Amino acid sequence: xxxxxxxxxxxxxxxxxxxAIVCSLPVWVTDNPEPAREFLAQIFSFYAVxxxxxxxxxxxxxxxxxx
Numbered sequence: 001x002x003x004x005x006x007x008x009x010x011x012x013x014x015x016x017x018x019x020a021i022v023c024s025l026p027v028w029v030t031d032n033p034e035p036a037r038e039f040l041a042q043i044f045s046f047y048a049v050x051x052x053x054x055x056x057x058x059x060x061x062x063x064x065x066x067x
Contacts, residue, residue, distance in 0.1 A: 002059055 008018040028036045047053040057063075 002056065 004021055007021060011018050026040070030036050048057065
């Protein structure tokens with residue numbers, strides 16, 4: 001866990017209670033996964049160039065949609 005300790009520490013330092021941390025993940029139910037993978041790879045490729053997301057992907061060792 002990388003994010004929760006930082007957020008909770010910042011809240012504590014500011015004398016605030018820990019906030020709710022929410023993760024939203026897309027779900028696609030299909031019996032033909034290749035078109036879904038291609039579409040999602042295009043959508044998620046944007047995140048790989050945003051510095052904050054790229055840093056977290058690097059920390060977790062993730063290169064792309066397949067890991």
